[in-house]
Amino acid sequence: WMTGGRFDFDDGGTYCGGWEDGKAHGHGICTGPKGQGEYAGSWSHGFEVAGGYTWPSGNTYQGYWAQGKRHGLGVETKGRWMYRGEWSHGFKGRYGVRQSLSTPARYEGTWSNGLQDGYGVETYGDGGTYQGQWTGGMRHGYGVRQSVPYGMATVIRSPLRTSLAS
Known part of the structure; x- marks a missing residue:
């Protein structure tokens, strides 16, 4: 009882x-x-x-646990980053999305031992992207890196020019 x-x-x-x-x-x-x-x-x-x-x-974590470690689905908010996805024995595992809470930066893809591993798409703070293979948290193997289109870059810069001119 x-x-x-x-x-x-x-x-x-x-x-x-x-x-x-x-x-x-x-x-x-x-x-x-x-x-x-x-x-x-x-x-x-x-x-x-x-x-x-x-x-x-x-920092917070909401989700499932096993043997005192994060395991299963869960959401972690740490500083200006949030991770939503699977956890394995305390580490980000299998599949998940890590995104910045203040910029467009994010990674969506596979993980192993808490690091990007396998295949994923990373969007950088400036809007550029990398889509391809990862090993141990590093871009590795085949992938495509795209920079921000020129037109988008000028839109980002134009408010700065106006403020400097006035």
């Missing part, structure tokens, strides 16, 4: 929620020592299953 309550760890962290056989089980919230991050979601025999983690830096 399951019980619940609050548990204070020796390191200053706390857990509030369901409990079974001395382990977090069911729904609960765990806060790290000195407020070093918080996980809220479902637990199974001491391990996170599905929920959100927020770090003191403001």
Whole structure:
């Protein structure tokens, strides 16, 4: 049978929620020592299953977990970047999209051990693209790199000219 309550760890962290056989089980919230991050979601025999983690830096992860690591589908927001896709044993895995929250920069494609690997399309901050093969986070093999069309580049520059002229 399951019980619940609050548990204070020796390191200053706390857990509030369901409990079974001395382990977090069911729904609960765990806060790290000195407020070093918080996980809220479902637990199974001491391990996170599905929920959100927020770090003191403001970085977040919402999604699935296995054996204490991100595993399955999830969304990570880290600084000005967001990754939506699959995770494997704590790393970005198989297929996903990483995009900038402030520029057009993004990568959509396959991943391995947290790095672009296989095939993907990267769009750069200036709108240029690379579509092709990747190995260990680097462009490698066959691919096509396209720069921003000249007309688009002039549109980007024209407001700058106007402000300098006035």
